[in-house]
Amino acid sequence: MMPPINWPVIYPELAICITAFIVLIVDLFLPGRHKWVLSLISIFGVLVALQIVFMNFGLKGDTKAFFGMVVSDATGLYFKTIFCIGTLLAIFVSITYQRREFPEVGEFYTLMLLSTFGMMIMASALDLITIFLGLEMMSIPLYVLAGIYRGRYRSREAALKYFLLGAFASGFLLYGIALIYGAFGTTNITRIVELIADGKPYSPFFVGVGSVLVLIGLAFKAGVVPFHMWIPDVYEGAPAPVTAFMSAGPKAAAIVAILRIFVITTPVIDLTWVFWVLAVVTMTWGNILAINQNNIKRMLAYSSIAHVGYLLVAITVGGEEGVSSAAFYLLVYTIMNIGAFAIVVLFAEREEFYENISDYAGFGSRFPFAAITMTIFMASLGGIPGTAGFVGKFMIFSGAINHGFYWLAVIGVLNSLVSIYYYLRVVVAMYMRQPQTRLVDIAISPSLMIAIIITLLLVIQIGIFPDNWLSLAKQAASLAF
Amino acid sequence: MEMIVKLIPVFPLFGFLIIGLTNKKMPKQVVNIIACGSVFLSFVAGTIAFFSLLGMPSNSRFITGFWFDWIIAGSFSSSVSFMFDPLAAVMVLVVSGVSFIIHVYSIGYMAHDGGYWRYFSFLNLFVFSMLLLVLADNVLLLFVGWEGVGLCSYLLIGFWFHKKSASDAGKKAFIVNRIGDFGFLLGIMLLFWTLGSTNIKEISHLAPEMLVAGGGLVTAITLLFLVGAVGKSAQIPLYVWLPDAMEGPTPVSALIHAATMVTAGVYMIARLSALYVLAPTSMAIVAIVGGFTALYAATIGLAQNDIKRVLAYSTISQIGYMFLACGVGAFSAGIFHLTTHAFFKALLFMGAGSVIHALSGEQDMRYMGGLKNRLPFTYKAFLIATLSISGIPLLAGFFSKDEILWKAYSSGHGHPLLWILGLITAILTAFYMFRLLYLTFHGKSNVTAEAEKHLHESPPVMLIPLYILAFLSIFGGYIGLPHALGGGAWFENFLMPVIAESAHVIETGSHHAPSLEYILMLASVVAVLLGIVVAYNFYIKNPEKPKQLAQRFAGCYRLIFNKYYIDEVYDYLIVKPLYILSLIFWKIFDVRVIDGFVNRLAKFFGSMSERFRILQTGFVRNYALVFFIGVIILVGYLCYIFR
């Protein structure tokens, strides 16, 4: 009756989880100055997981496992690839910062890895319960990570805010799951789809409210307006590497869960217009508020909201084209956003000294490589041709046009134009303003450099030769529908 | 062998990256090795590929070098892959060979320049772009190389950017080229639209089947491509950038004029000859543009005083010959002249560079003279080049030029008038080249006292390249020795499979009596000698005569001296009106309307941003409230649609 336990499906999750506990245990025996070993173990673990993910692409036969609770399909694997890349880069970004700012907290990497574990669960989950648990698994370490900078008021405040609102959102998510369970008597997505297909009577209104509440819970994690309010405060308060980490993976995880929920909602209720409005509101709101931000992390927080808006455009478009462009955009966004944060971390001296955009004045001549790299990331976030961001936006907006969402595409492009203004502000500050604050020499750490160079190369490579990545994203989308 | 072809352009690219990225951290010796070595490796790779090409049967000489698919979008696909066929082989050898020599020469010439690293990295990028251009197997990739060459020319012409004239010249070159590029791009689009392919080989196969010979479509495509070629190869009316391009370092001029850049247009026409033979009108226009440019530029060359400027106009004139050849269907003759021209023009520029170097930067011929004994080695090399370009029999230039003149007369697309244009140009060429030679190296010295002090022969690193080129300028022509002189026209046969010589051309070519070819040849030799004799009369025997003549035909002289006022005409007809128009647009339309709108919009967004910021209070309860409002709106909407 039920499919047998199918271990290889959860190998990537296992790899991450085991690594997390190895790190936790090794941490106990390591003196403070040797904590860097933990980062190496973590990197190794994530690489192993990534390798397994790649191997699982070729998994034959039934890809469902554990009585239909989890699945290892192309969609899930694609997103797991994103999580692994994001986590890997975030670890590289963190190493020096962690050693400098909170050297005693070796659990830092455990938290990061377990959060990744949660994201992976979300990507594999075929059951609403599992999705919820994955979400909590992802979020709880994030709450802690946001507040890990214990000495800092804003960091603690960020953690508390994130936690309270996160719990609030989880309540809605659970309520939604309860409603769906009430309608179908099961939480298993596959089963629900079967029931709908079999013509079992159910109340569409009930299911609709339930799935909308679930979507709200997920939209909170992704940062969709009006469920976005936590983002600026938390992004600003959390340590920069943590912000880098949570701006990428968790968003992707929320999006993949939304895609899974879609399987239920699509036959029940047409949410196109809901997403249409959410997309417009989200990108416009994010972009407008980003304009006046002086703190670079806050600016990037609002910009991340705007990017979620673009993703919602892709989700509104839906179908294979929409989903593949969303999947592709998430990959691109992960890379370029972590790259930008890597530069922020690089520039952020002790205790986030250089955190305002105006502090970047004169960096163009003082740190030519970092400045040009930042310029490229900003260009990519703004969607200037030749960069990965452009290809991503192009795919999304051309998808919107192909499916007749002309106004959505127009609003999206106008929003991109607005966004270029505040991205260029950073570039202008770096190259055209005279420094006013006292100048501190910035130590460049090799691990940070690795992250910057990898992201830079990927941004350019994807920007010029997107084909392989696009076909991967297409594959991810083709199996979801 | 595929690997070798693939690698040809890669070496200079790496050279560019390494030098460009390490910049001043690298010692100059290493830069020399990397810069010259990378181009030399390209040359070696090209040579190896060339010989393996020779080993193949003559109809299937073709090697592909596939790197990767570049863009695939629906029916449109373009890959980064190379085709190495006889035409590409010739171009690769010429480009990499001559560039290598110029690189070596630059070591000496640029030794004391502060921008040494920048210079060599750009030079390598230039070679890379040009190799990409000649090896590209599709028009789009060709265009990438085309643009790359344009960019590098901008960077190198404006190399001494602190000099206003240099940066202006760089901009001019870039902008004029852009006009041509625009035509080229339109041509590519039209071509893709009609044939559905950008691959050159496919185009050559498809064109005769899908396009009506002499039809409007193919004529439009070829004319658009011609616009591109005219821009890049500095033909009427887009030639104005080339004379200014000498603002760059002299080796750069040599590179632009001889091996790269300006030859790109000729190459492109030859490459797409399959299209051109289908459009007789375009062919005729190519020939006429070429013929007139040749004559026109030669007349301007008569009266210039700047040594490099004379050479610049001579280049325009010589490229005109090549266009003439292509226009009459003798594509291989055009490429042949391109090859020999690369040798002697590089030699001339580098010789001139040697003179300028010796005179501490003096470029005005009126302050030269009598350098024959002071710079003996340079003089000899320069003399060989002058003889070669003038078309003295048995030197390289003679064969190629004669081939063109003969084809201009005899080919199916040719016309005696075109031949006469070419002949007059030949006289003028001989005249102004010998004028240059006499003014610079003969007669009494007019060198300023200041320059006199530093006068010195150039170092071996500059002279050896000169002699390699001198050798090629003498013997390089024998690869294409025509039948009439007992040769096998090897060059033409080699290129034959690639280039679509219309059957027409070859047929009518044989109608003429063989004796006619000798007669024409004799005529051109006489013409050249005439030019030389007149020059000798003017500048050695009666040095006062030119001035008298200039006074007697003052108007005429001024006209020529001022280059027919073409720059001024362009300035008045195009630049000024555009400038005024842009002023109007700027002051009224842009500042008032657009800026006003944009500013107001920006202010609007800014103020909205400022206003909405207040909503971000920082209080969790407010956030939760907003969240809740969102929830009830969504759930309310659901209640509404399911009511």
Next chain:
Amino acid sequence: MSMLIFYILAIVAVVSALMVVTLRNVFHSALFLVLTLFSVAGIYVLLEAEFLAAVQVLIYVGAITILMIFAIMLTYQITSKSIRQVNEQVIPAVIIVLVFFVLSLVTLIKTSWPVSNKSLPGNNTFEIGRQLLSTYVIPFEVVSIVLLIALIGAIIISRQDGPSRPGQEDR
């Protein structure tokens, strides 16, 4: 009969839940929370979910609430402090919550509830255990890790080690 008990339990649960959020004394709130949770356990019993009821009492009442009360009593001077329970956005909040309440009500009323005809398995606890270790083994394991990480996170946030560096506090 069971209907009557249900309504009593439900009213007790709702009223005491209201008390939890409106009382100004934290300690009293905690005590009312105990009452709420007990009522819910009672409802579980009514639904023949004895195991769930037992767990509810053991964990929520027995462990969590008691822990909260301990925490309140150990915290300096919080027991006797009265806390402001409303703030400036009480009116919009009430309106919005009421709207949501109405919407939920609409949802509940409009739905035709599927009624299960299957009788419950006689051995409830056994069935739950079986399900937890077969169908729900993945969520079960993940929950354990979630709890573990919550534990670790709480320790990280609260532990006080190392001298805090001067000048970094509360800029």
